[in-house]
Amino acid sequence: MIQVDHVYHDYEGKGIYAVSDISFTVQSGKVFGFLGPSGAGKSTVQNIMTGLLPVQRGEVRYDQYSVKALRTKFFNRIGVSFEQPNVYARLTGYENLKYFAALFSAPTCDPMELLDSVGLREAANKKAGEYSKGMRQRLTLARALLNKPEYLFLDEPTSGLDPATAASVRELIKAQRDRGAAVFLTTHNMELADSLCDTVAFLYGGKIAAMDSPDALKRRYGKRLVTVAYQEGESERVAAFDMDHREALVAFLAQNNPITIHSQEATLEEIFLLVTGKELTA
């Protein structure tokens, strides 16, 4: 479990906080989504959590151990996949993983198996500099999984990937969650967050604007309506029904010929707009 308590960060020491009063918990075996536009402070929080930035105010704990007191061995337990694929361009995919595997003093996965799991087995002996952006992104993800991390940080893991590869990456993340890893997912991809996250937090202007499970947020901010498209003569019409008055819906369905029926819960994107007044763009 990762616990973040009232964390602030001021880059220049002038009282202007890049992030302020950030608190949340990432449970083991759960995916926590950190959503926000560019510049919202997502990377700042992740860097504080991974020790790349110092904790100026507040506290970050890994199973009760403060991030300030973490020693070298702790880094055997975390995996980080960065948004910008950062690999050795003049080493092959396999050499990259083999090198990083050697840095761990804990058991690691077989590099070739990992490359296989991210669809890079065929390109294992090709230099990473010759990979496409999506391939390097997958290599970075594979590197983050080398040490079977207990705490997994993923920054835009599906950015630049085609739909099929993005779907396989999504399955990979689910597999990490299912084996008990605490997954911290930073993204502005609402579909990904919706399909993977147990909890999401909307970060805007360095502060958490809303935080809950995707379903709870949808219920809280969405409209409890059902729309029914139906045929009337030659034309197609749409009728809306309040979900709290089901009798009217049932009566309508009995008397008409419905084509489609849709509930009108809000999407995470709409909720973000509602909560922050801004669109969630990269």
Next chain:
Amino acid sequence: MKSMLMSIIREIKLIFRDGITVYLTISPALLALVFILVFGSIQESTIRLAVDASVPAEVIARLETVADVEMMPDNESLVRRISGADSIAGVLMRGQTFVLLVEGNEAQGFAEARAQLIGAVLSGETQEYTAVAVESQHSLAYTISMACILLLALFIGGASMGLSGVNERESGVLRAITISPMTLLSYVASKLLPALLFGMIGIACCVLIMGRMDTLAPFLLLAGGSVFVSGIIAFLIITFADNQIAAVGVLKIIMPVFLIVGISAVFVPQGWSILYYALPMYWQYTAMDAILTGKAALLPILMTLGTGMVWFALVMILFTQKVKIKAWR
């Protein structure tokens, strides 16, 4: 230990997969080849003479006791042979007088020594001789040129590791290393050990090409003593350059500093030398000068190591602050 070994292997792979770094690594050896073209190899220290048919057989026999003698069929061939690219003098007879024919571009000391020796042999005074040191090979120009190439060989090891580190910084790999179990000490060692290895290989190649194998052992010791100087070079580049273009800029500044500062001590008054004592580059050059002239070099080598360590520690403080890497964890 395993991570350090893998890091060294990785550095070697990266160097040999980058054309510019490969060229950098072999450049001191190329310069050493130019050096022997300019100064000649010390291994070619025997006197070589060409004679024509005018010289009597018993005189040729006497000349063969002190020199390698080549027979030329006539005077024209003799003159053509002497005008060739190598260093050879000619002997012929005009009437009853011996003539020593030279190209005219030999170092003064060498020409005089050779003339005296040949004169003595031809007059029948003596056939015994001792080797005379050739002036140009212990001249200041000779020592400084050789030292420059050897300093470059040591510089390149550090510079190559610096460029490799800049690449890690630019690509973000350094961030990935920072959040791995690799400690700062291991990272530093992963740069210093290959720099030391390349420095040693570079200096050994140069010494071999320049025909000074007699100085190999002390020069390898100096390469070992210069390990922190290589570290200063590497980490100065990584600290002040976050991309390859900036790295070239930093190289342009530090390369003359590391090659010239030590040598410049030769040109300042003796009393001012004390100003150089804190600089490892000064001790590097002093050690090289001592090795080349056959003096004791252990003290300057140890001073190179000691002063290098102090400056390296200061550079590491800058490095850890600039790249936000934790010194201890």
